[in-house]
Amino acid sequence: MTPKVQESPPITALLRPFQRFQRLETAGGILLIACTGIALFWANSPWADTYEHLLHIPLTAKAGDFEISKSLLHWINDALMAIFFFVVGLEIKRELLVGELASPSKALLPACAAIGGMAGPALIFAAINWNGDGIGGWGIPMATDIAFAIGVLSLLGKRVPLGLKVFLTALAIVDDIGAVLVIAVFYTEDLSTTALGFAGGFLALMIATNLLGVRKPLIYLLLGICLWIAFLKSGVHATVAGVLGAFAIPASLRINEQKFLNTSRSNLEQFEHADRAGKSISNNETKQAAVHHLEQACENVQPPLLRIEHALVPWVVYFIMPIFALANAGISVKGDFLDALREPVAVGIGLGLIFGNQIGIFLATWLCVRLGLSTLPAGCTWRHIYGAACLAGIGFTMSLFIANLAFDADAQLPISKVGILTGSFIAAIIGLLVLRFAAAPAPRMSQSADERNDHDIHFPP
Numbered sequence: 001m002t003p004k005v006q007e008s009p010p011i012t013a014l015l016r017p018f019q020r021f022q023r024l025e026t027a028g029g030i031l032l033i034a035c036t037g038i039a040l041f042w043a044n045s046p047w048a049d050t051y052e053h054l055l056h057i058p059l060t061a062k063a064g065d066f067e068i069s070k071s072l073l074h075w076i077n078d079a080l081m082a083i084f085f086f087v088v089g090l091e092i093k094r095e096l097l098v099g100e101l102a103s104p105s106k107a108l109l110p111a112c113a114a115i116g117g118m119a120g121p122a123l124i125f126a127a128i129n130w131n132g133d134g135i136g137g138w139g140i141p142m143a144t145d146i147a148f149a150i151g152v153l154s155l156l157g158k159r160v161p162l163g164l165k166v167f168l169t170a171l172a173i174v175d176d177i178g179a180v181l182v183i184a185v186f187y188t189e190d191l192s193t194t195a196l197g198f199a200g201g202f203l204a205l206m207i208a209t210n211l212l213g214v215r216k217p218l219i220y221l222l223l224g225i226c227l228w229i230a231f232l233k234s235g236v237h238a239t240v241a242g243v244l245g246a247f248a249i250p251a252s253l254r255i256n257e258q259k260f261l262n263t264s265r266s267n268l269e270q271f272e273h274a275d276r277a278g279k280s281i282s283n284n285e286t287k288q289a290a291v292h293h294l295e296q297a298c299e300n301v302q303p304p305l306l307r308i309e310h311a312l313v314p315w316v317v318y319f320i321m322p323i324f325a326l327a328n329a330g331i332s333v334k335g336d337f338l339d340a341l342r343e344p345v346a347v348g349i350g351l352g353l354i355f356g357n358q359i360g361i362f363l364a365t366w367l368c369v370r371l372g373l374s375t376l377p378a379g380c381t382w383r384h385i386y387g388a389a390c391l392a393g394i395g396f397t398m399s400l401f402i403a404n405l406a407f408d409a410d411a412q413l414p415i416s417k418v419g420i421l422t423g424s425f426i427a428a429i430i431g432l433l434v435l436r437f438a439a440a441p442a443p444r445m446s447q448s449a450d451e452r453n454d455h456d457i458h459f460p461p
Helices: 010-022 027-043 048-055 072-098 104-129 146-154 162-186 193-211 217-234 239-246 257-273 285-300 304-328 337-341 344-370 382-391 396-407 412-436 449-456
Strands: 058-063 066-071
Touching (some): 027 048, 027 146, 027 304, 027 396, 048 072, 066 072, 072 162, 072 217, 072 304, 072 396, 104 162, 104 344, 146 162, 146 382, 146 412, 162 239, 162 382, 162 396, 193 217, 193 239, 217 239, 217 304, 257 285, 304 396, 344 382, 344 412, 382 412, 396 412
Antiparallel strands (some): 058 066
8 A cells, every 4th residue: 555645844934934935035134133133132122131141151172181161252152153164265265166266367456456445444453553462353343254245245136137136246255365364373372383284184185085975974073073172272273174175075076967867867767667566666676776766866966065055055054043143242331332432443333334345335336347357247237336345335244253263252242242232233235225226227128018017126025
């Protein structure tokens, strides 16, 4: 007797609202905003002491004589954010191989824009804080929070040309490369050459494993954990291990697309013709073998880089970044908030995020196009570029991360957070308004009347 197939298990109905939410382009941004709001409320509520106490609970991982003991906040910033930077590294490698950074002609415009977007904010901050106690925070306004920036961009729907989204994404990826270099070079503590030697050995082992053709993610996971521990003990911030480890992940296919198609068709035909009376897949070895071979073919046609990235992105977007925001965005906005806004560090960060990116990105892009080195993205006007430059001023999670490295437990840390939250919020509003009144892309001739009317819906639900 053929087993009954349960078409829709009860859990499906329970998960459906969450699945609908996850499909929203802005879902990650909504969670970030929600966790930021919770952190701000909690840090300014009568239960503020519990917020600080929770973040400083010590957690210890121990194996024999080896021990890592850190507070919950440090585990979030050093361990969870290493996974975030690992995904960033995977995205960078993919873009360098087959994406917008794969050729000099494609990469030049966003690369120039990103350089301008890093130099402008840093110069503004340095000019305001020169010879001051907070000069070490010059790297804070350089960062762009791509999740927030793209989330705000998606609110505008079809008014925003696809080329602008691609441009802003590529810009943010180059910006991430710059941020990693800044962290590794300028925000590194005392170095342990022994631990660095172990880190280099583990990285070399990961690369050798790749070259030998090993494609099992578990092997890279174990080596990656060892690499992270070595960096943690070396003095170089452990998140750098995430980016370097990502570059060792295989990006090649084991079978080409044509072989995948042929194999898939053959196994599907084998599955179809193996149907015998009274034999379901549960007790039909031929069907089981066909499904197994089809599963292997699907695995072999996807590079491990893509499989790992697709598996980790939901965890990063819906767990790691919201948890990071919850742990780091809790600042007091009581009587001293306005006083903090007047501090040179907060002023430098705020003006760097708001104006540094506008000036730096727009000027670098204009020069690149004016000199004939590149052209504007498809469908984009200079107003679109200016709006994207404003949105790049949303530093938020990346800026908060660098602020923790720059000031640690220093009195400047809460002041820097005031500047980050204020500057990011204002940059988002300005960018949204600029792009809201920019000309929408012209509809294609092949579009239906209903599709063309969609351009009138500027803020889709």
